[in-house]
Amino acid sequence: MAINAQEISALIKAQIDNFQPNFEITETGIVTYVGDGIARASGLNAAMSGELLEFANGSYGMAQNLEATDVGIIILGDFSDIREGDIVKRTGKIMEVPVGEALIGRVVNPLGQPVDGLGEIATTGFRPVETPAPGVMQRKSVSEPMQTGLKAIDALVPIGRGQRELIIGDRQTGKTSIAVDAILNQKDNDVICIYVAIGQKESTVRTQVETLRKYGALDYTIVVTASASQPSPLLYIAPYAGVAMAEEFMYQGKHVLIVYDDLSKQAVAYRELSLLLRRPPGREAYPGDVFYLHSRLLERSAKVSDDLGGGSITALPFIETQAGDISAYIATNVISITDGQIFLQENLFNSGIRPAIDAGSSVSRVGGSAQIKAMKKVAGTLRLDLASYRELEAFTQFGSDLDAATQAKLNRGRRTVEVLKQPIHKPLPVEKQVVILYALTHGFLDDIPVNDILKFEEELYHYFDMHYSYIFDTIRMTKDLPEDGVLDTAIQDFKDHSFFNV
Numbered sequence: 001m002a003i004n005a006q007e008i009s010a011l012i013k014a015q016i017d018n019f020q021p022n023f024e025i026t027e028t029g030i031v032t033y034v035g036d037g038i039a040r041a042s043g044l045n046a047a048m049s050g051e052l053l054e055f056a057n058g059s060y061g062m063a064q065n066l067e068a069t070d071v072g073i074i075i076l077g078d079f080s081d082i083r084e085g086d087i088v089k090r091t092g093k094i095m096e097v098p099v100g101e102a103l104i105g106r107v108v109n110p111l112g113q114p115v116d117g118l119g120e121i122a123t124t125g126f127r128p129v130e131t132p133a134p135g136v137m138q139r140k141s142v143s144e145p146m147q148t149g150l151k152a153i154d155a156l157v158p159i160g161r162g163q164r165e166l167i168i169g170d171r172q173t174g175k176t177s178i179a180v181d182a183i184l185n186q187k188d189n190d191v192i193c194i195y196v197a198i199g200q201k202e203s204t205v206r207t208q209v210e211t212l213r214k215y216g217a218l219d220y221t222i223v224v225t226a227s228a229s230q231p232s233p234l235l236y237i238a239p240y241a242g243v244a245m246a247e248e249f250m251y252q253g254k255h256v257l258i259v260y261d262d263l264s265k266q267a268v269a270y271r272e273l274s275l276l277l278r279r280p281p282g283r284e285a286y287p288g289d290v291f292y293l294h295s296r297l298l299e300r301s302a303k304v305s306d307d308l309g310g311g312s313i314t315a316l317p318f319i320e321t322q323a324g325d326i327s328a329y330i331a332t333n334v335i336s337i338t339d340g341q342i343f344l345q346e347n348l349f350n351s352g353i354r355p356a357i358d359a360g361s362s363v364s365r366v367g368g369s370a371q372i373k374a375m376k377k378v379a380g381t382l383r384l385d386l387a388s389y390r391e392l393e394a395f396t397q398f399g400s401d402l403d404a405a406t407q408a409k410l411n412r413g414r415r416t417v418e419v420l421k422q423p424i425h426k427p428l429p430v431e432k433q434v435v436i437l438y439a440l441t442h443g444f445l446d447d448i449p450v451n452d453i454l455k456f457e458e459e460l461y462h463y464f465d466m467h468y469s470y471i472f473d474t475i476r477m478t479k480d481l482p483e484d485g486v487l488d489t490a491i492q493d494f495k496d497h498s499f500f501n502v
Contacts, residue, residue: 149185149427160370162303169344199265389413
């Protein structure tokens with residue numbers, strides 16, 4: 001078949017006119033070293049600090065050290081089949097995590113990938129894991145209480161929305177229980193909770209998740225887990241991923257409670273990475289920027305101004321001490337960054353005082369601003385009563401001849417300690433806390449045997465629910481005590497109609 005030269009020419013011209021060049025330009029480098037969760041690569045001259053890099057095996061890394069001859073990379077995933085000589089390429093994106101409503105109720109790793117076996121998470125939004133904290137003019141002072149449901153905290157060391165309150169103590173002193181109870185207490189309070197588990201055993205995280213599910217708290221909680229079996233880079237990045245998820249809600253005008261359990265393990269993971277990346281070790285082999293590691297994380301917790309929606313992030317960072325040494329390096333760093341600390345003592349815990357809060361060492365730098373008016377009135381003298389009781393207790397253990405005033409103080413102190421005890425996973429609404437603390441500070445418990453205090457408290461709530469529920473409603477709605485005499489009459493009525501009538 002004869003083909004016309006003009007037809008061929010027209011066909012070639014049409015092909016040239018319709019040609020679309022499809023070049024993909026990527027900057028690549030060569031892996032020169034790999035091991036223990038970090039890699040080095042040469043050739044990535046334009047890489048950005050914190051940039052996401054992709055390895056040949058599909059794993060991702062984050063540019064951490066930008067040096068003259070190579071880039072130090074922390075590997076966020078499996079590094080067992082990455083070899084020297086492999087290609088690593090830039091993505092052009094700063095490390096980010098998925099954020100949004102779809103994450104609520106799920107358990108995810110620090111990359112935002114689900115690890116609970118419930119399928120993919122349909123998120124569309126992303127936020128960088130590292131962002132600047134809100135500036136001074138973008139913040140508001142802390143003025144709303146973040147109720148934990150624990151009498152010992154809400155009365156003695158109150159936490160406000162937007163505050164950073166450190167929980168510090170030895171292992172096995174009830175730190176995680178306080179955080180879980182605080183999360184349980186946010187039910188129906190329009191607060192989103194994020195629990196970041198750093199370096200925990202997977203079985204432990206599973207237990208906490210099941211507890212949250214049992215009490216219906218998983219419906220408003222995101223769990224971010226980097227377990228002890230994960231590489232160090234994931235333990236290092238986990239808190240930043242959690243706070244990035246929290247910021248998405250804060251800038252929508254919502255309130256968030258975030259728990260970092262615990263930052264001691266993050267500091268150790270960061271020390272490991274820094275030493276592998278050949279950063280110079282400083283005090284106790286931690287790198288010089290370990291203070292900045294936690295300050296840039298915790299400064300992102302804030303109560304933002306109304307112009308930015310008025311949302312807040314309240315942080316409960318944990319630090320584990322060794323033999324109660326709060327003067328250790330990481331402990332003193334985080335104490336200086338936060339707005340107060342709740343110090344848990346092992347000897348209190350072992351003697352049955354739970355939560356084992358040491359009222360003498362614990363402090364909230366927000367104080368009464370984070371309490372409703374009713375709580376301020378009933379808890380005003382509580383800390384002093386407790387402090388004088390501890391002092392008297394120490395002096396009187398060697399003598400038995402006490403005057404009436406000293407004996408009265410000791411009796412009140414014992415009852416105060418008993419009232420502040422609370423069973424695990426039973427947070428109390430603030431109106432019930434106010435009623436029992438009113439009964440304590442106004443002498444209604446002075447004639448009740450110490451061993452019967454918790455029983456008295458339980459039955460008092462039940463009696464009020466049946467006969468005086470309007471008192472609870474008044475405290476909850478007005479944030480103040482009912483008019484003079486109402487509470488006294490109601491508590492005395494309960495005592496007259498119960499087996500506590502003595």
